[in-house]
Amino acid sequence: DARVTQTPRHKVTEMGQEVTMRCQPILGHNTVFWYRQTMMQGLELLAYFRNRAPLDDSGMPKDRFSAEMPDATLATLKIQPSEPRDSAVYFCASGKPGLGSYEQYFGPGTRLTVT
Amino acid sequence: LAKTTQPISMDSYEGQEVNITCSHNNIATNDYITWYQQFPSQGPRFIIQGYKTKVTNEVASLFIPADRKSSTLSLPRVSLSDTAVYYCLVGGGPRTGGGNKLTFGTGTQLKVEL
Numbered sequence: 001d002a003r004v005t006q007t008p009r010h011k012v013t014e015m016g017q018e019v020t021m022r023c024q025p026i027l028g029h030n031t032v033f034w035y036r037q038t039m040m041q042g043l044e045l046l047a048y049f050r051n052r053a054p055l056d057d058s059g060m061p062k063d064r065f066s067a068e069m070p071d072a073t074l075a076t077l078k079i080q081p082s083e084p085r086d087s088a089v090y091f092c093a094s095g096k097p098g099l100g101s102y103e104q105y106f107g108p109g110t111r112l113t114v115t
Numbered sequence: 116l117a118k119t120t121q122p123i124s125m126d127s128y129e130g131q132e133v134n135i136t137c138s139h140n141n142i143a144t145n146d147y148i149t150w151y152q153q154f155p156s157q158g159p160r161f162i163i164q165g166y167k168t169k170v171t172n173e174v175a176s177l178f179i180p181a182d183r184k185s186s187t188l189s190l191p192r193v194s195l196s197d198t199a200v201y202y203c204l205v206g207g208g209p210r211t212g213g214g215n216k217l218t219f220g221t222g223t224q225l226k227v228e229l
Contacts, residue, residue, distance in 0.1 A: 004158075033217075035219075042219060042220075042221055042222060043159070043202065043219040043222075044219075045216070045217045045218075045219075048217075056216070058216075091158050091159075093158070093159075100147035100164060100165075100166055101146075101147035101149055101164060101204075101206055101207055101217075102149075102217075103149075103161050103164065104149075104151075104159075104161060105161070106151075106157075106158025106159050106160065107158055108156075108157060108158055109156075109157075109158055
């Protein structure tokens, strides 16, 4: 049963530190999404890639967030420097194009706490 | 950018049919509607997707009226294990161009009791 994996599952860090989250998409899926979930804002799309190229990162604060896909088996989301307001659960999803929109498969998430 | 709203919560009993509605007044021509289920401490899980009229799969049905400004997820004969948060997602796909934003609804907490 193919799954999206994310590491780490939990991360506690101090304000100002760099945070890197990693995602391994399902083999054969050509689209990768990064989401952030908080109680206040719900699920927000940060960025997504197709065939490793960024398609849309308009949901991401550009001054501190960056997303890359160095190869087809790894996507990364980096925050530098981190701030307490970045505390959230970050989900990666990989998708295969359907007849319409994407059918997305979500990973278990990385719970980030910035103190 | 489609703004999507859902009821915050719904209660039901085992064996009943549950209908959850999502409002998306600003839906674009190329947008599709997708529903996801989320359990605590897990990522959302795909349920069903549609563009217009009615779509049915083995777990749910999706009803979309002609104006497409809303959609209804129908869960037949719910059980305790269907207690979860349900989200609608509005947005395009690879065949409709990369410019369509993907917007999740506010989520509906469904609680199923005996």
